[in-house]
Amino acid sequence: MKVVNEALDGDFDPAAFEHVAFYDPERAWIEMRLRALRPTRVRIQGAGIERAFEVGDEIRTEISCKYTRGSLEALLPGTGLEVVDWLTDEEDLFAVAVMERDATGPAIGG
Numbered sequence: 001m002k003v004v005n006e007a008l009d010g011d012f013d014p015a016a017f018e019h020v021a022f023y024d025p026e027r028a029w030i031e032m033r034l035r036a037l038r039p040t041r042v043r044i045q046g047a048g049i050e051r052a053f054e055v056g057d058e059i060r061t062e063i064s065c066k067y068t069r070g071s072l073e074a075l076l077p078g079t080g081l082e083v084v085d086w087l088t089d090e091e092d093l094f095a096v097a098v099m100e101r102d103a104t105g106p107a108i109g110g
Helices: 002-008 071-073
Strands: 016-022 029-036 040-044 051-055 058-065 079-086 095-101
Touching: 029 095, 071 079
Parallel strands: none
Antiparallel strands: 016 029, 029 058, 040 051, 079 095
């Protein structure tokens, strides 16, 4: 809200919303939303938007996709990238994929 207020001349009142996050196992992603705690009206001058919210109305603010090594590698054919290392925590809940351009990949930067 702060970014929208500052960058787009919005008037979001942070006290009028609560943050809601949940994991959707079917889509393997986390959704973040803002939920109105009271009736309120928001104007975003820089985007030409004005919107009224009733109690419980939500705005989806972010989707964060989650991948297993297998699901990530299944997306890579044709991209020119390959996983060369997979760094995880002890419980294998979080990972960083280290990737390199493979021999079939396009030249980067031109």
